[in-house]
Amino acid sequence: MYRIITALSKNRGIGYRGKLPWNIRKDMNFFKNTTSTVLNKKKLNAVVCGRTTWESIPPKFRPLPNRLNIVLSSSMPEEENVTVCRNLNEVHDYIYQNRKKIESTYVIGGTSVYKQFLDNDLVSDVFFTEIDKDYQCDTFMPELDNDKFKLISSKEDSENDVNMKFNHYEYHNSEEQNYLDLMREIIDNGVPSGDRTGTGTNSLFGRMLKYDIRDGKLPLLTSKRTFIRGIIEEMLFFVSGNTDCTKLQEKGIHIWDGNTTREFLDNRGLNHLPVGDMGAGYGFQWKHFGADYKDCKTDYKDQGFDQIQNVINLIKNNPESRRILISGWNPPDLHKMALPPCHLSYQFYVNVDKKELSCLLYQRSSDYFLAANY
Ligand SMILES: NC(=O)c1ccc[n+]([C@@H]2O[C@H](COP(=O)([O-])OP(=O)(O)OC[C@H]3O[C@@H](n4cnc5c(N)ncnc54)[C@H](OP(=O)(O)O)[C@@H]3O)[C@@H](O)[C@H]2O)c1
Incomplete structure (x- = not known):
């Protein structure tokens, strides 16, 4: 699973004429710290972006240091110190092949790339810097599905009279949660009884779980x-x-x-x-x-x-x-x-x-x- 990180204005804008519409140092630091920090010091994080976002980073700052840089592009020539992937599957393959050295992979934009990862249910976490100000923008962040993503932490800050919130949303799998809740119910309220095997059980009778298997989905548990x-x-x-x-x-x-x-x-x-x-x-x-x-x-x-x-x-x-x-x-x-x-x-x-x-x-x-x- 991938993690999305972005800063967006009140009108959900993220870019203007190929650049960031603002210059907020605290957000830049947040981006750098979040995408660079690893728990396992032997590993690195990877960052994935579209060609336009890549080109929006001043050449002297790219590739982004201490991270494996991946660019999605059909037109960009191969370059040193960056992996160019021609489609989403190439990104997945690269991450899988390098899984021993990659801790987390951050999707860093822009709109088309965010959208593809969200639409394909590939995102576990979303880090939004929500800037409380309107800016002129021509690139916008797609809406997050509130049923899928829940806010788990929020921190307020400001810089030069611009207020912002660093919000962390987490993917919420309600089908898996129902399974986990039922196990909790068995532990808390299960009726102790004997059984054929002599092991003994805590049992509940007559519960139902539902799984949506439309669109070729197979409801495999991820918590075991x-x-x-x-x-x-x-x-x-x-x-x-x-x-x-x-x-x-x-x-x-x-x-x-x-x-x-x-x-x-x-x-x-x-x-x-x-x-x-x-x-x-x-x-x-x-x-x-x-x-x-x-x-x-x-x-x-x-x-x-x-x-x-x-x-x-x-x-x-x-x-x-x-x-x-x-x-x-x-x-x-x-x-x-x-x-x-x-x-x-x-x-x-x-x-x-x-x-x-x-x-x-x-x-x-x-x-x-x-x-x-x-
Ligand atoms: N506020 C923020 O946090 C933030 C973050 C990132 C970017 N931005 C801003 O957003 C703007 C750029 O975003 P954008 O949406 O216009 O462009 P983008 O998503 O960065 O790049 C689009 C390009 O990526 C390539 N691409 C995307 N999906 C692909 C796929 N599946 N396979 C192959 N190539 C693929 C294509 O390049 P080819 O044409 O070469 O095939 C496409 O033209 C800039 O203004 C930037 O500053 C803001």
Whole structure:
């Protein structure tokens, strides 16, 4: 994530005729200190700007010292001591390749560059010097989305009768915050109770979290490490109808190992299943509901009911149906599963007007801190 830093006038102006419209020493110092300061003395910060902003810095002051300078430009020739990137992806690649020596990256303008980073949700912090005066400007700061950015600190100052505030806004991820708040609620109000594993739980019943996955977004948590490769491989494994967890092991994914050992299966009365067999669980119910489960080596082609295909057909051909639903909870089969499903039903809803698809997933039980949201 990137940090934006800018000074703006009362009328949100940031530049005039390729230059700063003001000369405020305290703001220049704030800019220099903020963009140069590092916690880890072995690292440097990087600064990213557009070509026009670069050209607005007097040649004797550039590159900005003690910072890695990056300029976005399609026309500027390569130069010593500055990295010229031809597009945003080149900036990301450069930052990633140099991540061991870069602490933070500051986006320092101008308008077009600020806008691209904001529009692509790439910004974690915004440092605004809000100058309480109108100036003649031809370049303006885009509006910040108040739902996304919250003011976390503000310091007032003045210079030559010009008042200003040094405001720090932080990106606020409300979806992640809801997850964190629910964990807090479990800690504070969870009801102590026993459980199957003998570990004991603090539990709450019937909570809901919502995630907006429009525009190709995947709601991964950032406050804990998520095993993205495992998430994707397990989902593909389920969708294919496979129940042989040794296929996951072969890919270095061991999330099912503990529940498919000889001892675990025997304790569940599944002595006839080979090690690694999860029984008539997720994928089997999704793809072959109603078929007779023997073991994970059996070919169930054309057996049982293919709930996934059914849902796809309904979404395509009868999107207004209120029966677009997959059920993984098959009571007569529960004893044939190493673990009965935790997430067990998925209902789909098509907003025909907006051409949007929603899914409501029901999960009967979840170790919230470890397993929820993976
Ligand atoms: N108040 C402040 O804190 C502050 C901060 C910064 C700047 N400013 C002021 O803002 C003004 C300059 O801002 P500006 O908005 O006019 O220009 P700018 O954003 O600094 O530069 C625009 C140029 O950057 C390059 N560029 C931008 N996005 C690119 C991309 N994705 N790929 C490749 N190149 C890209 C293009 O250069 P090519 O044409 O070479 O392709 C484009 O013409 C100046 O007046 C400056 O003093 C003020």
